[in-house]
Amino acid sequence: MSCGEPHETDCSEVLGHLYEFLDREMPDSDCTKFEVHFEECSPCLEKYGLEQAVKKLVKRCCGQDDVPSDLRAKVMGRLDMIRSGQAVPDHDVAADG
Numbered sequence: 001m002s003c004g005e006p007h008e009t010d011c012s013e014v015l016g017h018l019y020e021f022l023d024r025e026m027p028d029s030d031c032t033k034f035e036v037h038f039e040e041c042s043p044c045l046e047k048y049g050l051e052q053a054v055k056k057l058v059k060r061c062c063g064q065d066d067v068p069s070d071l072r073a074k075v076m077g078r079l080d081m082i083r084s085g086q087a088v089p090d091h092d093v094a095a096d097g
Contacts, residue, residue: 003044009037014044018051 008076019024021034035089038045 003041005040007037007040009033011037011044013042014038014041015047019047021048022052022055 014021014034017026017030017034023032024031026034036047
């Protein structure tokens with residue numbers, strides 16, 4: 001996804017770290033780079049807006065539900081695998097239990 005224009009921060013970097021940006025789990029300097037990118041790149045801004053809306057909807061609908069600690073650990077483990085580029089098993093996280 002890209003608007004076709006060159007940017008200081010590449011679209012793939014922005015989209016690859018979008019959830020870290022949404023969750024404010026990155027340094028302020030990186031957040032600033034992403035904000036500048038969103039001002040320049042409407043496709044990335046649209047993707048950011050969509051993901052932000054989904055996150056708010058999930059929080060509103062499911063924010064009060066307690067997540068079993070073993071499920072949380074499995075999901076976090078899979079996210080770590082994805083972020084590190086490791087192969088992730090094809091089967092569903094919930095099917096492991």
